[in-house]
Amino acid sequence: MSDDHVDGNALAGDLREIFAVDLTAATGRCAGCGHRGSVAALRVYRNAPGLVARCPECEEVVLRLVRGPDRAWLDLRGTVSLEIPLGS
């Protein structure tokens, strides 16, 4: 039961509260193993005090999101960088 994870699609709403564009279609590189993939394909554990997104290859934490009453904390140190499609 606790190994239940979903995927990065589940981050869409919370990230969309912070950023003016959808981030699930963004591509990130894992700082742990270098795997490149979309945010939507991350393994997301959400039965927690925050959202934890892990690399589908090496399971290292790529992103963490904590939502407080009037603030959010977004920790992206597990990502080397994010490439975000913006349209033209």
Add this chain to the structure above:
Amino acid sequence: MAIVSPGFSGRRRSSDVQLPPGQYLAEDFPVLTAGPTPRVPTDRWELTISTEAGHRHVWSWQQLMELPAEKITTDIHCVTKWSKLGTRWKGVSLDVLLEEVETAADFALVQSYGGYTTNLPLEDLLDGQAWIAYRYDGDEITPEHGGPARLLVPHLYFWKSAKWVRGIQLLLEDEPGFWETAGYHDYGDPWREQRYQGD
């Protein structure tokens, strides 16, 4: 301001007992996790307490079992707002484990199998406030709930009671752990509702 959903009450029931502010009573024992569940066989399990001077004190499972243990009945409070009253545990007090440890450190960083960490002042691990627990409700602690052994420090929010505990580093300076670096409070007193940084 959120609108109220008439007739919605969720899974909680109301409590006559005084709970810390913002908490609700849980009927079950929710499992919260930030990653895959570590599964550590007791013949591989070790607990290491290391000091600021680099000295390491290590206990195997067998050695842990030989230490005097206590039965603890306590209330636990999760930062996600559920509380569970009268939970029953068995474990070894940190006072016993730290008895032979020489240190001038003021802080502790607790480490778990699987990479989880959490920090708290060393004094909050002493004086009958904390245990390495290895039984819950008369049974072995299941992996989902942090077995084979977890830290139990119930006077703080339960994210400080690190599951799958494998080590405690004693430090001269406070080092925020997994949730503390992501916005949660460094101390975490439920009665002062210290959930987030700055609370």
Add this chain to the structure above:
Amino acid sequence: MARTAVSGRLTWRVASVAENRAITASARSLVLDVPDWPGHLAGQHVDVRLTAEDGYSVQRSYSIASAPDGNRVELAVQRVADGEVSPYLCDVLSPGDQVELRGPVGGWFVWRATDPAPVLLVAGGSGIAPLMAMVRARAEQGSRVPFRLVYSVRTPEDVYFADELRRRAREDAGLDVHLVHTRRVPDGAPEPKRIGVATLNTHGWPPDFTPNCFVCGPTGFVETVADILVALGHDPRRVRTERFG
């Protein structure tokens, strides 16, 4: 044409229930009226939030099952036996009631009619919801993109939108629908079985057609199907997944 421009940060808004009707014995179609709904892409979802009088709140995500249609948004909600949210949405929310909503969100698990590649949709149980939005959007936009839907359910009574799928399989040119029953089959049908390599080989597209594949359902189902598609030779970047957990 779907209005999809959503600028600025998204926040919660209040929707009214227009309809709440049964689609199977344990699932309901919830149609919401959302003022100033900006439209959505097929595949996107919304977050729904319930708040008790004492401030306790929970939220859950639900895929939008409808094609864009003014202020109307349809969700398919499976009643989870000991769930916190679904029993309320299924059994308590009535036409006229209000509920909080945030969306539309999700920009990766979406289908756009501008992409000419053939499409394979694989649904596990309630995972049909976003794929139904894609089937409906395709029809509504008059798209000729070839679609194949493989829909896995336990029993014939568990099929969501059963009548509509039968009708569309007949009337929507270029849409094929194949049901897989895993526990009990309709009379005269072959033995129950789970989706496997043979099913996806027969009822999917050959990899050299470079189809876009969308797989949605419980985590285990999605991972099994995605692995099979990749093993069959589909480009992993063309296999998009949405896990319900």
